[in-house]
Amino acid sequence: MSDNDKNFENLVGPSASLRMMHSLKHGASRRDILKMLVAGGMQATLAGSLASTALSAYAQTPRRGGRIRVGGDTSAVTDTLDPAKQSNKTDYCRSTMLYNGLTSLDGTLTPQPALAESFSTKDAKIWVFKLRKGVVFHDGKALTPADVVFSLMRHKDPATASKAKTLADQISSVKASGPNEVTITLDAPNADLPVIVGTFHFHIVKDGTTDFNAGIGTGPYKLKEFKPGVRSLVVRNDAYWKPGKPYLDEIEFIGIGDESARVNALLSGGIDLAASLNPRSIERVKGTPGYSIFTTQSGAYSDLIMRKDLGPGANADFALAMKYLFDREQMKKTIALDHAVIANDQPIDPTNRFYFAGLPQRQFDLDKAKFYLQKSGVSGKIPVVASPAAMYSVDIALVLQQSAQRIGLDLDVKRMPAEGYWSNHWLNSPIGFGTVNPRPSADVLLTQFFQSDATWNESRWKNPKFDQLLLNARAEIDFNKRKQMYADMQTMISQEAGIGIPMFLASVDGHASKLKGLAPIPLGGLMGYSFAENVWLDA
Amino acid sequence: MNVAILKLLGQRLFTALLSLLAVSVVVFAITSVLPGDAAQEQLGQDATPQALTALRAQMGLDIPAPTRYVHWLSGIVRGDLGTSSTTQMPVSELVASRLPNSLLLAAVTALFSVPIALAFGIASAMWKDSWFDRIASAGSVAVVSVPEFLVATLAVLIFAVKLHWLPALSYATDIESLGQMLKAFAMPVFSLCCVIIALMMRMTRAAVIDQLEAPYIEMVSLKGASPMRTVLVHALPNAVGPIANAIALSLSYLLGGVIIIETIFNYPGIAKLMVDGVSQRDMPLVQSCAMIFCVGYLLLVTLADVCGILANPRLRHC
Numbered sequence: 044m045s046d047n048d049k050n051f052e053n054l055v056g057p058s059a060s061l062r063m064m065h066s067l068k069h070g071a072s073r074r075d076i077l078k079m080l081v082a083g084g085m086q087a088t089l090a091g092s093l094a095s096t097a098l099s100a101y102a103q104t105p106r107r108g109g110r111i112r113v114g115g116d117t118s119a120v121t122d123t124l125d126p127a128k129q130s131n132k133t134d135y136c137r138s139t140m141l142y143n144g145l146t147s148l149d150g151t152l153t154p155q156p157a158l159a160e161s162f163s164t165k166d167a168k169i170w171v172f173k174l175r176k177g178v179v180f181h182d183g184k185a186l187t188p189a190d191v192v193f194s195l196m197r198h199k200d201p202a203t204a205s206k207a208k209t210l211a212d213q214i215s216s217v218k219a220s221g222p223n224e225v226t227i228t229l230d231a232p233n234a235d236l237p238v239i240v241g242t243f244h245f246h247i248v249k250d251g252t253t254d255f256n257a258g259i260g261t262g263p264y265k266l267k268e269f270k271p272g273v274r275s276l277v278v279r280n281d282a283y284w285k286p287g288k289p290y291l292d293e294i295e296f297i298g299i300g301d302e303s304a305r306v307n308a309l310l311s312g313g314i315d316l317a318a319s320l321n322p323r324s325i326e327r328v329k330g331t332p333g334y335s336i337f338t339t340q341s342g343a344y345s346d347l348i349m350r351k352d353l354g355p356g357a358n359a360d361f362a363l364a365m366k367y368l369f370d371r372e373q374m375k376k377t378i379a380l381d382h383a384v385i386a387n388d389q390p391i392d393p394t395n396r397f398y399f400a401g402l403p404q405r406q407f408d409l410d411k412a413k414f415y416l417q418k419s420g421v422s423g424k425i426p427v428v429a430s431p432a433a434m435y436s437v438d439i440a441l442v443l444q445q446s447a448q449r450i451g452l453d454l455d456v457k458r459m460p461a462e463g464y465w466s467n468h469w470l471n472s473p474i475g476f477g478t479v480n481p482r483p484s485a486d487v488l489l490t491q492f493f494q495s496d497a498t499w500n501e502s503r504w505k506n507p508k509f510d511q512l513l514l515n516a517r518a519e520i521d522f523n524k525r526k527q528m529y530a531d532m533q534t535m536i537s538q539e540a541g542i543g544i545p546m547f548l549a550s551v552d553g554h555a556s557k558l559k560g561l562a563p564i565p566l567g568g569l570m571g572y573s574f575a576e577n578v579w580l581d582a
Numbered sequence: 583m584n585v586a587i588l589k590l591l592g593q594r595l596f597t598a599l600l601s602l603l604a605v606s607v608v609v610f611a612i613t614s615v616l617p618g619d620a621a622q623e624q625l626g627q628d629a630t631p632q633a634l635t636a637l638r639a640q641m642g643l644d645i646p647a648p649t650r651y652v653h654w655l656s657g658i659v660r661g662d663l664g665t666s667s668t669t670q671m672p673v674s675e676l677v678a679s680r681l682p683n684s685l686l687l688a689a690v691t692a693l694f695s696v697p698i699a700l701a702f703g704i705a706s707a708m709w710k711d712s713w714f715d716r717i718a719s720a721g722s723v724a725v726v727s728v729p730e731f732l733v734a735t736l737a738v739l740i741f742a743v744k745l746h747w748l749p750a751l752s753y754a755t756d757i758e759s760l761g762q763m764l765k766a767f768a769m770p771v772f773s774l775c776c777v778i779i780a781l782m783m784r785m786t787r788a789a790v791i792d793q794l795e796a797p798y799i800e801m802v803s804l805k806g807a808s809p810m811r812t813v814l815v816h817a818l819p820n821a822v823g824p825i826a827n828a829i830a831l832s833l834s835y836l837l838g839g840v841i842i843i844e845t846i847f848n849y850p851g852i853a854k855l856m857v858d859g860v861s862q863r864d865m866p867l868v869q870s871c872a873m874i875f876c877v878g879y880l881l882l883v884t885l886a887d888v889c890g891i892l893a894n895p896r897l898r899h900c
Contacts, residue, residue, distance in 0.1 A: 303735070
C-alpha cells in the first residue's frame with residue numbers, strides 16, 4: 044500500500060475509501076469523487092487533495108490467494124465463538140472472520156451498511172433495517188429476519204449471560220416486518236442504534252443456535268478448526284456477499300501472550316501479523332527489512348481522577364491546577380514514545396466524528412498551576428494512587444510529581460499492584476488513575492463515564508445540564524445539531540470534571556511488509572479487529 | 583516382586599495421600615490469601631458491586647471457603663476434578679488438552695538429556711581429575727548457572743530471528759514428519775537440557791566416584807576386571823539409587839516447572855494452564871494442577887526408589 048493510499052484511508056476511513064474506489068472502478072472522474080467527499084461533510088479544500096490521493100491509490104489492486112498466520116495478544120481457554128460472550132480482542136478478531144453485523148463501523152466509527160442494506164428512522168425510536176438479499180450462512184441457509192430477531196433478542200435473556208446485556212436492554216422489541224426487513228423498537232430514542240448493532244456482540248447468528256463452536260455465520264471465512272487457548276483456522280468463504288472478498292485462502296490465528304515471543308515469532312517469519320507491540324519493540328520491527336508497523340490512533344486513554352466528593356479534588360481550583368501541571372508533550376514523547384496524540388482533559392478523541400476541534404488546548408503552565416494551587420489553599424502531602432493495571436499511569440504520575448515539585452506541591456505516588464486494582468482502588472481513591480478503552484460511540488462513552496449517576500462516573504462530577512444534553516444528543520438525528528451538542532459536552536468536561544486526560548494512546552501492530560490492506564479503525568488495533576476480510580498478500 | 587518393594591509401595595501410598603491432602607490445604611489457603619477473587623479478576627474494570635455479587639453466586643464463590651474446600655475434596659475422592667470457575671468447563675477436559683503436550687515435551691527432553699547426562703557423568707567419574715573431567719564439570723556448572731530464560735531467548739534470537747533455521751514457536755499441529763518435529767522441539771529441548779543435564783551429570787559422577795572408592799572395587803580390580811567392566815557391572819548397580827533419584831527430581835521439574843520455556847515458545851503445556859489459573863483465581867483448576875504435579879513427583883520418586891532396590895541385591899532383603 045502506498046503512503047498516499049494510507050493517508051487517504053486514514054482520513055476518510057476504509058469504508059468510505061472503498062466506496063470511492065468502487066466508483067472509480069466504474070469510471071468516476073476526479074470531479075465525481077470531489078462531489079462525494081463534499082457531500083460527506085468534508086471541506087472543499089481537503090476534499091480536493093483527497094480526490095487526487097484516491098485516484099493515485101487506486102493504482103494498487105488487492106491480490107487473491109495465500110495463507111497468513113496471525114498472533115493475537117491473549118489466548119485462554121475462555122476463548123469463545125459465541126458473539127454474546129466475547130470478552131477480548133482475540134474473540135473479536137475471530138468474530139469478524141466468521142460473522143457480520145447489521146452494520147459495520149468505518150474509520151470514523153460511522154456505521155456503514157453490512158447485512159442491512161439500509162437503515163432508516165424518523166424519530167430515532169423505531170428503526171427499520173432492510174436486509175441484504177442473497178446472503179447465505181456458511182451451511183447454505185439464507186439469511187432471514189428470524190435470524191436477526193434471534194441474534195438481537197438473545198442478549199436480553201439473562202440466561203445468555205451476554206456481555207452486551209445493558210446495551211440490549213434498551214431494545215424493547217425486534218420484529219420481522221417484511222420478507223427482508225426488521226423493525227427495532229427502542230424504549231427511548233437513540234440515534235446511535237446503527238452503531239450499537241455494528242459492534243461485535245451483536246453479530247448475526249443463525250436462528251436457534253445453541254452450540255456456537257461450529258462458528259456458522261455469514262462472514263468472509265468459514266471455520267475449519269477451533270481449539271480454545273491454542274489456535275483457530277479459517278478458510279475462504281467463496282459464497283461471501285461482498286464481491287471479490289475475502290482475498291486470502293486461509294488464516295491461522297494463534298494467541299501468543301508474551302510480547303517478546305510475539306515479536307520474535309514475527310521477525311523469524313513464524314507469523315505475518317502480530318498484535319499489540321510494546322513501544323520499545325517498534326524500532327526493532329521497523330529496523331528489520333521486510334517488516335513494518337501499523338499504528339491505530341484510538342480513543343484509549345489513562346486519566347487522572349480527582350474525586351469531587353472527597354479529598355483535595357473537591358476544590359475546583361485544585362483540580363484545575365493539576366490539569367495545568369500535565370507536561371503533555373513530555374509524556375507523549377517519553378512515555379508513549381510518540382505513539383499517542385495530546386488530549387485536552389475531555390474523552391472524545393480526534394478520530395471520532397464528534398470530536399470538537401475548537402476547544403482551546405490546555406497548555407503545560409506552571410504559573411497558572413501555581414496560581415490555582417494557591418487559590419485553592421491545598422497544601423501538604425497529596426497521595427496519588429497509580430498502578431500497572433492502568434496503562435502508563437505510574438509513569439504519568441511520576442512526571443506529574445516532578446512538575447508538582449516545581450510549584451512546591453508534594454505528590455506522594457502510591458504504586459499499587461495490578462491484581463485487584465480495579466475493585467479495590469479505582470473509583471475509591473480520592474486521587475488515582477483509571478484507563479478507558481475505546482468505545483464504539485461518543486454516547487456510550489459519555490453515558491458510562493460522565494453521566495451524573497453512572498456507576499463509573501470516576502470523579503463524581505454531577506451536572507444536570509450535561510445529563511440533559513446527553514439525552515438530547517442521543518435522540519437527535521440531525522448530524523450537525525448533534526455535533527454541536529457533543530462539542531458543548533466536551534467543553535463542560537474539560538472545564539469542570541475532575542478528570543485530567545493527558546493523551547490518547549495509539550495501538551501498534553507489527554506485520555510483514557508483504558501483507559497489505561491495513562487501515563485504522565479506531566475501535567482498537569488490527570483494523571478494529573476486522574483485518575481478516577481486508578488484508579491481502581502482495582506477490 | 584518381593585516384600586521390600588511391596589512394603590515401600592504401601593508406605594509410599596500412605597504418605598502420598600497425606601502429602602496430597604496437605605498440598606491441597608496449603609494451595610487452597612494461599613490462593614485465598616491472594617488479592618482479588620475469580621469474579622473480580624474476570625470482571626476487571628467492570629466489577630460493579632451488583633455484577634460481582636451475581637458472578638460470585640454463579641461461580642459458587644458466595645459459599646464460605648472451608649465449605650467450598652470440602653465440596654472440592656469430596657468431588658476429587660469420587661474422581662471428579664470439578665468445574666473451572668472462569669470457563670465453566672470440566673477441569674478434567676482442560677487438563678486433558680494440555681497434559682499430553684507437557685508429557686511429550688518432557689519425554690523428548692528426557693530422551694536426550696538422560697543418556698547424555700549418564701554418559702558424561704560416568705565418564706567423568708572413570709577419568710576423575712583428568713582434563714575431560716575438569717572441562718565437563720566446569721562446563722556443567724557454567725551452563726547450570728545461566729538462567730534458562732536467557733538461554734532460550736538467545737537461542738530464539740540467533741536460530742529463529744537471525745538465521746531462520748528453526749521456528750520461534752514450537753507448537754504447530756501441522757507437524758507431519760519426524761524432521762519437522764525435531765525442528766520444532768530443538769530449541770525448547772535444548773534450553774531445558776541445559777538446566778537438567780548438569781544436575782543429573784554431577785549426581786551421577788558423585789555417586790559413581792563414591793562407589794569406586796569402596797573397598798570392593800579394589801577387590802574387583804585385583805581380580806583383573808577391566809576398568810569398563812569394573813564401573814558398569816560392579817560400581818554402577820550400587821550407584822543406581824542416588825542416580826535414579828536425581829533423574830526423578832529433574833523429570834518432575836520438566837512436568838510443572840517449565841513455565842518460562844512454555845511462555846517463550848508459546849507452548850500450550852500444563853504449567854501455563856496453572857499460571858493462567860492462578861492469575862484468574864480459578865481455584866478448582868489451580869488445585870487440580872497442583873495435585874497432578876504432586877502425584878507426578880511422588881510417582882517419579884517412588885519409581886526411582888524401586889529402581890534402586892531392584893538394581894541393588896542388598897537392598898532387596900532388608
